[in-house]
Amino acid sequence: MEGPLQTSIRVCHENAQWMSQLPEKLWDIPLYNLALPGSHDTMTYCLDKSSAVSGNGSKLVKLLNKCMPCIVHPIIMKWSTTQVLTVTEQLEAGVRYLDFRIAHKANDPSMNLYFVHMVYTTVTVQAVPTLRTMWQRGHQVIVSYEEGVEVEKHCELWPIIPYWWGNKTTTRALIHYLERMKRMGRPEKFFVAGINLTENLRYILLHPFGSLKKMTLRSLPCLKIWIKQQYPGPKKECINIIAGDFIGNNDFVKDVIELNTKINPPLHCQSKGAGTHSISFSAS
Numbered sequence: 001m002e003g004p005l006q007t008s009i010r011v012c013h014e015n016a017q018w019m020s021q022l023p024e025k026l027w028d029i030p031l032y033n034l035a036l037p038g039s040h041d042t043m044t045y046c047l048d049k050s051s052a053v054s055g056n057g058s059k060l061v062k063l064l065n066k067c068m069p070c071i072v073h074p075i076i077m078k079w080s081t082t083q084v085l086t087v088t089e090q091l092e093a094g095v096r097y098l099d100f101r102i103a104h105k106a107n108d109p110s111m112n113l114y115f116v117h118m119v120y121t122t123v124t125v126q127a128v129p130t131l132r133t134m135w136q137r138g139h140q141v142i143v144s145y146e147e148g149v150e151v152e153k154h155c156e157l158w159p160i161i162p163y164w165w166g167n168k169t170t171t172r173a174l175i176h177y178l179e180r181m182k183r184m185g186r187p188e189k190f191f192v193a194g195i196n197l198t199e200n201l202r203y204i205l206l207h208p209f210g211s212l213k214k215m216t217l218r219s220l221p222c223l224k225i226w227i228k229q230q231y232p233g234p235k236k237e238c239i240n241i242i243a244g245d246f247i248g249n250n251d252f253v254k255d256v257i258e259l260n261t262k263i264n265p266p267l268h269c270q271s272k273g274a275g276t277h278s279i280s281f282s283a284s
Contacts, residue, residue, distance in 0.1 A: 013093075015094030016092045016094065019096070026260060032188075034232050034260055035242065035256050037095050037243075037247075037252065037253040038095060038096065038098070038242065039098060040082055040245050041117045042095075043101075043121050044082045045081070045085060047077060047119050047121055047122070048119060049077060052105070052119070053118060054119060055106050056116075061076065084248065085248045090248075093247055097192065097243055101115060101116050102115060143158055144158045144160060145158070146160055161241075164178060167198045168198060169197060169198065171219040171223060174197060186235075192240070192241040193243070195242060196244055212245065213245075217246070223252075224250065230259055232260060232263060233263060
């Protein structure tokens with residue numbers, strides 16, 4: 001019998017080439033004025049069950065995990081996992097924004113880098129691309145660093161892409177936060193509206209048998225309504241990237257992509273004055 005995950009992956013393949021299927025009238029629209037689906041904490045599908053708590057974990061969590069690892073560690077895993085599809089499956093699903101958290105393990109003599117969200121992943125970061133391999137594979141990627149200090153040091157780095165993180169435990173509070181941010185006005189270039197709920201210690205204690213997945217799935221019907229009401233574009237209350245958890249469990253990607261049908265550009269819309277701000281993206 002075909003399981004839910006298999007079904008979602010099969011359906012997701014329909015969006016694998018969605019960018020190349022956009023109508024020609026949208027080809028000259030800046031990417032930061034389109035609606036782009038993204039995944040929050042992209043790599044958490046492969047968290048290492050035997051991993052230590054990462055350096056950015058709270059002192060309390062580290063202490064509890066050290067004293068009661070058999071109890072605390074499974075809880076950490078339940079509330080740290082945000083995705084079940086692999087990064088390849090997410091891309092094939094139509095996701096075009098990937099959220100990578102990268103760190104070096106404390107006291108690790110190797111130079112290995114890992115993806116991390118409370119704990120480290122089993123997968124290491126392979127950071128040795130060359131122009132030849134990128135060209136041969138047809139890869140075109142925009143990389144944005146969130147570490148402001150490093151961006152200031154290296155002018156060649158793409159600037160920070162703001163992420164609207166509500167840090168809310170309820171859907172109503174999250175939507176209220178997103179609407180407040182919209183009223184304040186969207187950033188000029190790329191930005192992310194995160195529709196991901198966030199647990200806190202109180203929430204976890206009140207839901208001893210819960211998980212981030214259960215928390216997320218309960219919120220999806222209301223968030224679906226909110227997504228369908230959005231408009232991409234340059235205006236104050238328009239959206240750009242929308243990132244969520246557990247990609248593939250509903251029509252999230254399709255709903256975000258379909259927002260682009262609301263765009264009705266002027267007949268002579270071009271990327272005027274692009275200059276150094278012009279960007280390339282894989283037409284897939």
